[in-house]
Amino acid sequence: MRTQVVIVGGGPSGLLLGQLLHLKGIEAIVLERKTRDYVLARIRAGILETGLVDLMREAGVSERMDKECFVHSGTSISYENELFSINFEKLIGRNVIVYGQTEVTRDLYDARDAVGAQTIFEADGVSIHDADTDAPYVTYLKDSKEHRIDCDFVAGCDGFHGVSRQTIPDTVRKEYEKVFPFGWLGILSETPPVHDELIYANSTRGFALCSMRNENLSRYYIQCDLSDKAEDWSDDAFWDELKRRLPEDIAEKLVTGPSIEKSIAPLRSFVSEPMRWGRLFLCGDAAHIVPPTGAKGLNTAASDVQYLYHALTGFYLDKDSRGLDTYSEKALARVWKAERFSWATTNLLHRFPDQSEFDLKMQRAEIESLHFNETAQKWFAENYVGLPY
Structure with missing residues (x-):
């Protein structure tokens, strides 16, 4: 079998790249290790930057998104009993939308x-061969039989645990990582959202986040110990703890109900450089991970897709390889800015086990600066809505 581009990974970044390439007449085969139902069952983020929204429209897959999404012109931050809003529309004239990553994947x-x-x-046992030559190929197992796909390029969109990043030799690859000393316990519930904007909450008991998927489907998180297990938390215990971390008037309005999904996610910042080796290009979680604070994961993957999509179309349609040659440099420049924002927002809102009284005073001063300083709010808005590609 032969194709122009093999895309390893059938999540939203791989699918979006494949759809954009198809519209330009460039052939791509997507390999996915799991079943379609498994991929669509994964619960992920739901905040889409303007850049990703534009890519969905360019890919011709925005019809349902445009009809069903929630447009958010700002977000809210709380500390103790204070709640303030950062108005993106007023500050920078742009917004974000709420539309679940599962729905993005389904549309694609x-x-x-x-x-x-x-x-x-x-497609089990995927292996990438000869990526540092002009004739790469990919092998995989299907129904106990090995298959081979010859191609011009390989796009590694297979996540943190995938094979793509590991294909780049250790002598070439350099990794940077910070692991945070806590996780997020999250639940999904068929309840109306407590607020019309997301609420990022800093409290003496730890961080909390109030989010939503639609008018009757809410997503809530609380900071928890890494040693915690989801099954150790009853629904009642979760709701009680969430209320303690929110301003009193918000907690009183919170509608609770049975969880339909409950899980704990660790938090880390991670970047692997370079994002290109020969004819292998990394996209999304295969190359970088951000803490979920600030909703940069899928959106940073989308910026990778945008750079790679234009690089490949330049190569095939214009016989111009400059986009391919500069892909890693361009992608990483934006990745590190997203890493900075997620890292800074995580440090701003969470409780750390080794924080001193001085550290807590500095954290409070940072939050109050964001509350009352329009310049600080504008920086936050620009990063939250998404930096330009």
Whole structure:
């Protein structure tokens, strides 16, 4: 089998890249280790930057998103009993939307089906060969038989634990990582959101986040110990702890109910450089991880897709390889800015086990600066809505 681009990973970044390439007449086969149902069952973020929204529209997959999304012109931050809003529209004239990552993935799969593009599910044992030559190929196992796809390029969109990053030799690859000393316990519940904007809460008991997927589906998080297990937290215990971390008037309005999903996610900042080795290009979580504070994960992957999509179209349509040659440099420049924002916001809002009284006073001063300083709010808004590509 032969194609122009093999995309390893059938999550939203790989699917979006494949859809954009298809519209330019560039062939791509997507390999996914799991089933389609498994991919669509994963619960992920729901805040989309303007850049990702524009890419969805360019890819021709925005119809349902445009009808069903919630436009958010700002976000709210609380500390103790204070609650203040950062108005993106007023500060920078842009906004974000709330539309679940699962729905993004579903729309992209439907679009791929509609054009008959090839997606191979349950592709086990994927291996990338000769990526540092002009003739790379990918092998995988399907139904106990090995298959081979020859190609021009490989796009590694297979996440942190995927094979793509590990294909780059240790002598070439350099990794940077910070692991945070806590996790997020999150639940999904069929309850109305407590507020019309997201609430990022700093409290003496730890961080909390009030988010939503639609008018009757809410997503809530609380900071927890890394040693905690989701099954150790009853729904009642979660709701009680969440209320303690919110301003009193917000807590009183909180509608509780049975959780339909509950999990704990560790927090880390991670970057692998370079994002290109020969004809292998890394996208998204294969190359970098951000803490979920500030909703940069999927959005940073989308910026990678944008750079790689234009680089590949430049190569195939204009016989111009400059975009490929500068891909890693461009992508990493924006990645590190997103890492900075997520790292700074995580430090601003969480309780750390080794914080001194001085540290806590400095954290409080930072939050109050964000509350009352328009310049600080503008910087926050620019980063939250998404820096330009």
